[in-house]
Amino acid sequence: MTPRTYFLETFGCQMNVLDSELVDGQLRDMGLRPAATPEQADVVLFNTCSVRQHAEDKVMSRLGRLKRQKTRRPETVIGVIGCMAERQKEDLFVHVPHLDLICGPGEIHRLPALIERVWQHHDRVVALAGSQSRRTDVLQRGLIEDDLEALDLSRRPGQGGGGLQAYVRVQRGCDKFCTYCIVPLTRGPERSRPPDHVVTEARRLADSGFREITLLGQTVNSYLYGEDGRTVRFAQLLERVHDIESLDRIRFVTSFPADWDEDIFRVMRDCPRICPYLHIPAQSGSDRILKAMKRGYTVAEYLDLMDLARKYCPDIALAGDMIVGFCGETEDDFRATVELVRRVQYKSLFVFKYSPRPGTAADRNREDDVPYDVKVRRNNELLRVQSEVSLRHRRSLIGSTVQVLVEGFSKSARKLRSMEPSAAGSTQGSESSPRTAPTPPPATARQLVGRTPHDLIAVFDGDPSLIGAIAAVQVESASALTLFGRVQSVVSPSRSH
Ligand code: SAH
Ligand code: SF4
Ligand code: F3S
Numbered sequence: 001m002t003p004r005t006y007f008l009e010t011f012g013c014q015m016n017v018l019d020s021e022l023v024d025g026q027l028r029d030m031g032l033r034p035a036a037t038p039e040q041a042d043v044v045l046f047n048t049c050s051v052r053q054h055a056e057d058k059v060m061s062r063l064g065r066l067k068r069q070k071t072r073r074p075e076t077v078i079g080v081i082g083c084m085a086e087r088q089k090e091d092l093f094v095h096v097p098h099l100d101l102i103c104g105p106g107e108i109h110r111l112p113a114l115i116e117r118v119w120q121h122h123d124r125v126v127a128l129a130g131s132q133s134r135r136t137d138v139l140q141r142g143l144i145e146d147d148l149e150a151l152d153l154s155r156r157p158g159q160g161g162g163g164l165q166a167y168v169r170v171q172r173g174c175d176k177f178c179t180y181c182i183v184p185l186t187r188g189p190e191r192s193r194p195p196d197h198v199v200t201e202a203r204r205l206a207d208s209g210f211r212e213i214t215l216l217g218q219t220v221n222s223y224l225y226g227e228d229g230r231t232v233r234f235a236q237l238l239e240r241v242h243d244i245e246s247l248d249r250i251r252f253v254t255s256f257p258a259d260w261d262e263d264i265f266r267v268m269r270d271c272p273r274i275c276p277y278l279h280i281p282a283q284s285g286s287d288r289i290l291k292a293m294k295r296g297y298t299v300a301e302y303l304d305l306m307d308l309a310r311k312y313c314p315d316i317a318l319a320g321d322m323i324v325g326f327c328g329e330t331e332d333d334f335r336a337t338v339e340l341v342r343r344v345q346y347k348s349l350f351v352f353k354y355s356p357r358p359g360t361a362a363d364r365n366r367e368d369d370v371p372y373d374v375k376v377r378r379n380n381e382l383l384r385v386q387s388e389v390s391l392r393h394r395r396s397l398i399g400s401t402v403q404v405l406v407e408g409f410s411k412s413a414r415k416l417r418s419m420e421p422s423a424a425g426s427t428q429g430s431e432s433s434p435r436t437a438p439t440p441p442p443a444t445a446r447q448l449v450g451r452t453p454h455d456l457i458a459v460f461d462g463d464p465s466l467i468g469a470i471a472a473v474q475v476e477s478a479s480a481l482t483l484f485g486r487v488q489s490v491v492s493p494s495r496s497h
Contacts, residue, residue, distance in 0.1 A: 006032045007041035011059060012049025014216050014253065015105075015187070016082055018167040020047045022151050023081065023108055030112050038062075039069055043077045043115060045101075048084035050182045052355035056084050063096045070098035077101060077118050081108060083186035087359070089128055104128040106172075106188055109151040129188055145191065148172070153197060164212060164407060164468055166205045170198050170237065171217030176256065178283070179294045179362040180326060180354060183218055190218075192225045195232045195240060203244050209495045211470070212249035212405060215241065219256035221264055235263035242271040248470060248492070249273060249405065249453060255280040257305055258296035265312035275453040276313045280305075281321035281350075285340030286333035289326055292366070299340060306344050317347040317454035324382060325354040325375030327366035334378050341385055347393055347454060349386040353379050387480045394456065394478035402452040402483065403491055404473045406466045410449035410459045458483040468494030 006027045010020040023045065024034075035041035046062060049055040059080065066078055079101030080092055086104035093099055100118045103111060107127035114125045152169060174183050175190040202213050215238075217223060223234040234252075241250055250273055257280055268274050284290050287298050297305075309316050322337055341349060353375040356363045448462045450471070459482055460473050470492040473485040 003031055003033050004042040005035035005040060006043040006045065007035045007038045008045045008047065009038075009062065010047045011055055012047070012051065012083065014167055014214070015169070015218075016047050016049060018169060018216060019082065019105060019108055021167075022155060023047065023111060025154070025156060026109075026112050026151075030115070038066060042075070043079070045079045045081055045111075048080055048082040050083040050087040050186055050357065052352065052357075054355065056088075059084055060095070063099065067098050075119075077115055079103065079115075081105070081111070083182070086128055086186040087182060087357075090126060093124060100124055102126045102128065105186065106148065109147045149193065149197060152193075153201060155201070163205075163208075163210050164405065165214065166210045166212075167214050167216050168198055168201050168205070169193060169217070170215045170220060170223050170234075170252075174218040175222075176219060176296075177294065177361065179292065179366075180323065180357065180360060182357040182360055185359050187218070190222065192217075192223050195225055195227065195237050198237060199240050199244070202241050202247065206244050206246040211247065211468075211495070212251070213241070213247060215250070215252040217252075218254060219259060220252045221255045221261065222259040233261060233263070235261060235267045238264065238267045238274060239271065242267070242274060247273060249275050251275045251277055251455070253279040257282070257302050260305055262308070265309060268316075269312045275455070276316045277319070277453065277455045278309060278316060279319040279321075280309075282340060282344070283321060283323050284326065284329075284333065285322075285337035286329070289329055289333050292328060292362075293323075293326060294361070299336070303340075303343065315454070317456070318344060319348045319350075319455070320344065320346045321350045321352065322382060323352050323354050324378035325370035327354070327362055327368055327370070329354075329370050329378075338382060338385055341382060341389065345389055345393065346386065347456065348390065349382070351379050351382045351386070390480040391478070394480065394483055397456075397475045397483060398478060399475065401472050401474050401488060402454075402456070402458060402485070404450035404452055404458045404460075404471050406448050406450040406462070406469050406471055406494075408449060408467050409464075410447040412447065452483075456483055457481060458485055460485045460487055462487050465494065466490065468496050 008020055008024060010016050032043060038044045044066060046059050048059045070076055070078060077100050078098060080099060081103040082105050085092065085102045090102065092102055101114055103114060104127065106129050110127050114127055117123060117125050171190060171192050173188040173190045177184050205213055221234045223237055225232045255278055268276065282302050283293055283295055285299055290298065306318060309318065322341070324334065324337070354368065354370065356368045446461055447459055448466060449457060449459050451457060458473050462471070466487070469490050472488045472491050474488050475483045475485045477484045
């Protein structure tokens with residue numbers, strides 16, 4: 001009998017990417033093989049995000065396309081896992097009658113059993129925080145946590161140094177309840193993982209060849225764990241992870257400004273392999289709006305914190321998120337946001353149009369009163385301002401040398417390679433001329449891409465054997481998003497070659 005196959009598509013944040021990696025491992029352990037498309041798969045799972053309506057709409061459209069497949073091949077298992085499952089719960093069955101499985105992000109360790117149940121009983125299955133099935137299966141909260149921990153710890157890192165960068169969770173859930181945000185409702189309360197588990201996982205990844213790890217938490221710097229009558233805070237956890245000498249780079253996301261602890265800056269300053277990079281969203285540059293969002297800081301406090309960051313780590317790269325068009329945002333509030341973005345000089349900024357989420361305080365108590373076209377205008381203007389900032393910042397690096405962890409072929413080079421008849425396995429692509437490649441500078445099939453410790457993307461010509469290495473690259477030109485350069489030397493060769 002040919003083995004059954006699965007297709008898993010992931011939406012949303014790094015937490016979901018990590019969860020999908022774990023789900024992927026579980027499905028393989030069940031003997032399933034990956035399929036190239038949902039149409040070819042026996043099990044189709046979408047690991048979903050609810051943070052904005054748009055994220056949910058994308059999944060609904062994917063699910064809609066599977067309706068015919070389910071009629072043709074009723075034995076296909078179709079499932080929604082992740083945050084959208086937790087937010088919409090059984091209502092999803094009403095909107096998507098051909099759905100078989102709903103599983104929240106806190107229940108993914110149960111997926112193999114759930115899939116088996118669909119196969120055996122041709123039944124619909126639901127696993128959600130607080131659902132009946134969970135209450136009967138698992139009586140104590142502690143047990144659930146143990147199961148989730150066991151799932152994280154069971155992760156098998158890429159064999160033989162296959163991987164370069166990996167995520168390690170330090171915290172689950174979120175307790176902040178920013179008024180616009182669905183995450184505390186989909187991921188539950190904040191719980192920090194035992195430091196030993198975090199360090200063990202990071203060490204295992206390092207031992208199998210991973211060079212960079214990113215510690216993950218919704219408010220990662222709020223990490224707090226009680227151990228032997230003492231508490232371990234994030235600064236101490238970072239130090240413990242930094243003790244793993246074979247790790248070249250350590251990052252962490254996302255930081256929450258109101259919970260900052262100066263010790264974290266001290267550790268960042270003193271530990272050379274912790275990247276000088278901070279993703280620390282402000283969300284707005286207006287005190288009035290920050291208060292309405294319940295973020296817990298003022299603009300002045302946020303700016304003081306950014307100044308302090310630069311005092312400890314003068315070349316620190318700051319990244320942020322902003323929401324435009326939150327309830328009641330006036331033109332003056334928006335101007336204040338533009339002002340903040342100019343003042344902070346982020347190396348990158350993610351801008352989102354406010355999207356009301358059912359169940360959040362903002363959706364209950366405030367009116368979504370900024371017209372959509374105004375949100376679009378503010379969104380575009382803010383991106384334009386950031387693009388100027390980004391370009392100026394990247395251009396200031398021309399002539400300097402940056403250390404790049406080489407990840408692989410750049411996208412444009414990958415496209416060109418896939419057009420090569422040998423790579424594509426057909427002659428079709430060869431009709432496309434490389435001259436259609438974006439300029440400047442022209443992409444070549446040997447163009448590689450990687451990231452600097454500051455999380456800047458660098459593209460350069462180089463031998464594929466550099467993939468996995470850390471290379472010194474001299475910056476020759478720059479766009480708002482990318483540095484272009486030339487390899488000067490190999491700082492540390494690839495571990496897998
Ligand atoms: N925990 C992180 C971010 C989690 S969600 C933090 O607190 O910074 C990622 C980003 O999505 C947020 O930073 C915010 O900018 C954006 N976001 C969250 N809810 C949103 C909503 N309802 N509408 C638009 N953007 C939203
Ligand atoms: Fe959402 Fe706020 Fe928690 Fe971030 S800190 S996940 S924005 S509630
Ligand atoms: Fe989305 Fe859930 Fe992450 S709502 S942003 S996938 S925690």
